Every structure is written in C-alpha cells, then in structure tokens.
Amino acid sequence: MPSTTPHPINILLIGGCGHWAATENHIPAILTLQRQGSPVRVGAICDLRDPYDENLLRHMPDLLDLLRWDRPQWIQPRPGEPVEDLERRLDAAHARRPFDVAIVACDPVAHHPYLHWATSRGIHVLCDKPIVAVPDAAWDVHAAATIDTQFDTLLKAHLDRPGHLFALPMRRRANDAFVDSSRLIANVYKNHQQPLTMGNFTVTGGHFRLPEEYALGNAHGYTNGVGALAFSSYHYIDLMAWYLRLAQGPVTALRITNHYVRRVGDYLSTGQNQTLEALLRPRSQAPALPADLDRRTALAEMDFAFTLELLDDARRVHGYLTYTFTSNSYSHRQVGLLDADRAGHLPFREKGRMSQFVIDIHQGPLQHVRVSKNDVVGDRYRIRLEHRRNPLIDPSGGRHADALYENAHSASKVTPQAMTAEFLRAAAGCTPDQSVARRMTHLAGQTLTQRIYAAMYRLIAARHEADTAAHRTAMPSVLVDIPR
Template sequence: MPSTTPRPINVLLIGGCGHWAATENHVPAILTLQRQGFPVRVSAICDPRDPYDENLLRHMPDLLDLLRYDRPQWIRPRPGERAEDLERRLDAIHALHPFDVVIVACDPVAHYPYLHWATRRAIHVLCDKPILAVADSAWDVHAAAAIDTHFDTLLKAHLDHPGHLFALPMRRRANDAFVDSSSLITEVYEKHGQPLTMGNFTVTGGHFRLPEEYGFGNAHGYTHGVGALAFSSYHYIDLMAWYLSLAQGPVTAVRVTNHYVRRVGDYLDTGQNRPLEALLRPVPPEPQATAGLDRRTALAEMDFAFTLELLDDARRAHGYLTYTFTSNSYSHRHVGLQEADRAGHLPFREKGRMSQFVIDIHQGPLQHVRVSKNDVVGDRYRIRLEHRRNPLIDPSGGRYADTVYENAHSASMVTPQTMTAEFLRAAAGCPPDELVARRMTHLADQTLTQRIYAAMYQLIAARHQADTARRTAPAPSLLLDIPHETRTPTRRTPA
C-alpha cells in the first residue's frame, strides 16, 4: 500500500541542459513539486554542456532556479568514453548520493548506457522518447539490429526487479485529443467486434535548415547517422501500435515494408537547396558555403514511407497501415542563431519546424476517425478530431462530429509535466493520481512500438546496403509477430 508520506527523492537528470528538460518539462515539474513541499532534489545533472554556463542560463530561467535551490553536481560525459568507465563514474557518485530516480532526456543515441546502468541497479527510470537509438542505424545493418537487442536487455533487467518503475511520458498517448480518438475506436470494437481495417498516418514535420546546420549536434541532430525516424516519428509509430492494439481482431502479425527513403545527402546533392535562395536573400547573415558533411550525417534519413500489412495466423491480410514522413516540406523560419547554436549556448531549436499531420483510421464500414494538426512548432497547438459512424449503428443517424482542441498540449488534462510529477510521486510511494497513472506509458507497453521502430531502421539500413551494392531488389520487408502481451481478445457482435 503506497504511503501517504512521501520518501525523499534524489534525482540524476541526464540531459538537463536541453530545451525539453530544462524549459518545457522535467525541471519545471520538479520546481513545482518543490514549491509544494515535496521532498525531491536534483543532486546531479549529466550533460556535455555546463549547466552553470551563464550564456545558457540566460535562456533557461527554470534551470537557473533549480541550480540555486539544489546546487547539483555537473557530470560531463567524455567523448568516446567506454560504457564500463562511465558506469564506474556513475557508481562512485551514486555511492555518495544514492539516486532514487534517473530521468533520461539526452540525445537518444546516448540513452542506452544510462538506462542499462540504472535498470540493473533497480533505480527507477523515466525516459523520453525514443527509448533507444543506435548511431549509424540509417545505413549500418548491424547497428540497426542492435536496437532490438538493447531493448530486450533492458526489458529483461526491468522485469528481473519487481517493483522497478520504468516509464515514458508519451505526450500523445496522454493528450485529450488522442485519448478521445482511442475511446471512439474502442467503443465500436467492443460493441460490434469491428477491428481496424485501414489507417493512413501522414506526417509533415517541415523544416528549413541551412546546409551547414546539418553538421550541428545536440539532441536530434543528424551527426550520429540517424535522423527523422528517431525524432517525432516515434510518437506516430506508437500511435499506430496503440490504435491497432485497441481493435486488433484476428491480427497476430504485421509485415513492415519500406517503400522510400530520402537522406540528407540526397537532399543536398540534388540542388534542392537552390529554391531556398528566395527565402535566404533578405535574411542576414548570409549563409556560409555548404559544409563538408561527414558520411554518417549525409546518410541519415530525412523522409521515408512504410506500410504495415495486418495479418492473421494464416498470413491472410485483414488491413493495411501506412506511415509517411516528410521533412522537406513547408517551413516557417527565421534564421540568424547559427553562432549561438555552434557555440552550444542554445539547444538546436525548432528552425521553423512544423507540426502537420493527418491521421485517418477506418474500422471497416462502421467508423472513420480523423485526427489532424497544422501548426508551427512552438506556436499554438490546435488539434482537430473528426469522426463518423454508420447510421445503422449510430442512434444520431451517423452525423458528422467535429471537435477542436485549442492549446491541445498545455490544456490537456494530463501533460508531460504532470506525468513527470506523477512518476516522482510514485517513486516516493505516494498514492497514485488515477487519471495521470492511466495515461502513463511503461516499458513493457512499448514492446510492439519498439519492434516496429527497430524493423523500420533495419529496412532503411538494408535499403542502403542494396543501393551500395547496386542491386535491384523489391522493397525490403520484415514480418513481425505481435507480442502476446499487447494482443486483445477478438470481440464478437452481441446476439
């Protein structure tokens, strides 16, 4: 039975100087808890950037407040440091100031050593998406295969410690608009046994980057040989897995096929930056000449298209999902912060990134659900949810329903900040907030999402291998069995 008196919680914050951790989510959530008298302290921040750097703190007032209150130790990762050496350093600090919680919010390619260290020691973990990214997975088949291996290792270590918490603040699974859409899908499935038959996920995360900016590092850069699939794409892959699990019917496997990849090098080499001259001409400072990007950056994925065939035990098809992501699209951008980015005084920020998507979900002839958005990142967040039901099953005659969620992220009943706070409360033994707890995602819940995500990287890498060998081959595909823990029983129409 959880205690009503919280235990003091000591936090190791990995990636605490990033915009997401320091400005939007983890640090503000911790400050709010502290002001409420909750006994939480950040005793160490691990980040390549110095959290006490005045140039950084000018843009991060919440981080400045945390530093004043907690005076955390700065742990600086060493370039090329071996995992065992990093573990020895973490163990030494852990022995002096035992950590109750590790929050992982650094560059995704750096997640695994921290997750592996903390989970094996039964330290509770809150990890931002994606759980794992392995450098060079966009072109190296061995690196891509390691994503699955690392996940299996983490899951086993987590399950070996009963009571261990390992959660992810998945914003879209918690957001009111997506929760409401999931309820529509569940209702039709439970009443009428109608599984998903088709889904189109079209995401246009447009951005406008100068050629030199592809060489900048920090979170979600391209310098580690992974790109857009390891960024916001994970959210939409997770939505595909989630919606499918809600109305799965006879589907027990998915065949994932890659139809298209466009890489950073493709974009720069084909002169696609020339039309940007009309945008760059009036904007000082003048951009530098195209930087000589290294091979791994040039091979990172920008745009891609996948399909998922929904198959039963006899490998008969029952439906079809598509996922298309395009970076090279409309952007809304002011330039001029390159020097601050280059010096590491700002995290690599939005650069005119857009948040545009259309998600169409069909449950046979019974229901159509659409979720859509078209905004500049960092501007207003307006999500539209539309749906229709067949008039034969809808007492209202199948009328069209349209709901708009203004400020959809911040106005949601559950936000990433409330999930961070709930996780820390759970680690302290407090009674759960049932609403927040229901919308929290845990490591085991991510098994299907992670399998699909890893398969997509394996297929992107396989495509590069075939292109390098100049082989003409059909679109690469992989068959994945749906893990048993994510399957729902087949619903039957009531007599």
C-alpha cells in the same frame, strides 16, 4: 504500500541542459513539486554542456532556480569515453548519495548505457522517447539489428526487478485529442467487434535547415547517422501500435515494407533546398559556412514511406497501415544561423518548423476517425478530431462529429509535466493519481512500438545496402509478431 507521505527522492538528471528537460518538462515539474513541499532533489546533472554556464542560464531561468536550490553535481561525459569508465563515475556519485530516480533526456543515441546502468542498479527510470537509438542505424544493417537487442536487454533487466519503475512521458498518449480518438476506436470494437482495417498516417515535419546546419548536433541532429525516424516519428509509430491494439481482432502479425527513403545527401544533391535558402540568406545573422557533411550525416534518413499489412495466424491480410514522413515541406522560417547555436549556448530553436499531420483510421464499414493538425511548432497547437459512424450503430444517423482542441498540449487534462511529477510521486511511494497514472506509458507497454520502430530501421539500412550492391535486390519486408 503507497501513502500520501512521500519519502525523499534524489534524482540523476541526464541531459538536463536541453530545452525539453530544462524549459518545457522535467525541471519545471521538479520545481513545482519542491514548491509544494515534496522532498525532491536533483543531486546530479549529467550533460555534455555545463549547467552552470552563464550563457546557457541566460535562456533557462528554471534551470537557474534549480541550481540555486539544489546545487547539483555536474557529471560531464567525455568524448569517446568507454562505457565502463562512465559507469564507474556514475557509481561513485551513486555511492556518495544514492539516486532513487534517473531521468534520461539526453540525445537518444546515448540513452542505452544510462538506462542499463540505472535499471541494473534498481534505480527507477523515466526516459524520453525513443527508448533506444543506435548510431548509423540508417545505413548499417548490423547497427540497425542491435536496436531490438538493446531493448530486449533493458526489458529483461526491468522485469527481473519486481517493483522497478520504468516509464515514458509519451505526450500523445496523454493528450486529450488522442485519448478521445482512442475511446472512439475502443467503443466500436467493444460493442461490435469491428477491428481496425485501415490507417493512413501522413506526417509533414516542415523543418527547413541550411546545409551547414545538418552538421550541428543536439537531440534532433543527424550527425550520428540517424534522423527523423528516431526523433519526430516515434510518436506516430506509437500511435499506430496503440490504435491497433485497441481494435486488433484476428491480427497477430505485421508485414512491414519500406517503399521510399530520402537521405540528407539525397536532398541536398537535388538542390531542393536552394529556393528558400536564396530568400533566407540575406536575412541571416551569420555568414554561410561550408557544409562539409561527413558520410554518416549524409546517409541519415530524412523522408520515408512504409506499409504495414495486418496479418492473422494464417498470414491472410485483413487490412493495412501506411506511414509517410516528409521533413521538408512548407516552412515559415525567417531567421538564419546564430553564433549562439554553433557554440551550444541555446537550445535548438525551431527555425520555422511546422507540425502537420493527417491520421485517418477506418474500422471497416462502421467508423472513420480523423485526427489532424497544421501549425507552427511553439505557437498555437490546434488539433481537430472528426469522426463518422455508420447510421446503423449511431443514433445520430451517422452525422459528422467534429471537435477542436485549442492549445492541445498545454490545455490537456494531463501534460508531460504532470506525468513527470506523477512518476516522481510514485517513486516516492505516494498513492497514485489515477487520472494521470492511467495515461502513463511503461516499458513493457512499448514492446510493439519498439518492434515496429526497429523493423523500420532494419529496412532503411537494408535499402542502403541494396542500393550500393552490384545488382539491385528485391524490396525486402520484415515480419513482426504482435506481443500476446
């Protein structure tokens, strides 16, 4: 039974040297728990980079504090190391002092081996998005097909262990602006049974890179043959799944169609990077380098557009969702490539990345909800929520309602750090804080999101196969059943 007295927790932190884990979320949350007296300890950090590297610690004071207090073992994955060998080394560390929790915050293409290892041993898992990313899924149809397979394997292993915790700190599912928008949708559905009929998700990442920077790795890199769909997009795919389930009505399946893909190689071949690059090069702190992008990097997806038709059991169309992502639009970038980036001594800096989106949701003739944002990543985070209701169901006469969320992430009632801390408290057997727990996302609850995400990769890979075939084939679609 849960209690207020936690039992000791030993953590395996995978990807602990990244900016998200070491600066923004996991390590700060762990340090806060330790200062509050919770018996939480990081026993090992598994990362390609040495957490004790002074060049790295110069920029990560929270990681430095953790190292001083916990002195975790460094487990370094070896390039090309077979999964079985890595598992043996993890097992050896687990045998010396068993891990209670694995926090997985490494490059998403490396998630699955760690997730499967921890889950099969009954170790509780907190995993950053996306759950599964498969190298070369943007162009290899066989690789894309394994996304569903790997997720199903994880889900079965998790469900086979009653009491096993497997959660994701999905920032947007916890953010006040998106929670409030979800309540508007759920309220109209509850009172009037009006399902979702249309949704437009338009996202513009605005992340300008110099050509040679596409050859850099890190969690938002393209060198593994996957790009923006696996990283920035997963949040918005999850929002689509969440909003749809809140007002699903008779819809039981989705017909997903890909209408457009632009890959890294396509973008660079058009020369569209040259205008801002010409302004940026004189300010750069390092000389230009040859791009020399390999094939898998050039084929990674940058921009794309999908439609999702909402179907009932008779395959009648009740509405549609659209998702459009553009990764290079307006950018305020004014700095160049630093040697520290090449050496891996810095977290991946934003380099002028913008965060721009407009999400329009319609529930037939009864309600329109809009969520929008347009600002610099790492600066002010302002989200605007607007909605109108038909005057027949709204005593205000249908007047426009508007809310503005300043510093929307840090000022939210529940932050990613709060979710990490709550997960660790739950793993320690404490009584859950319901204000945080109800905004947590768990593995089984990500099934629809994963199905949509995997289908989109299958379509992106199929488009490449069609583009390289002797005869262009018809635009394919994928049918996804909504889990009951």
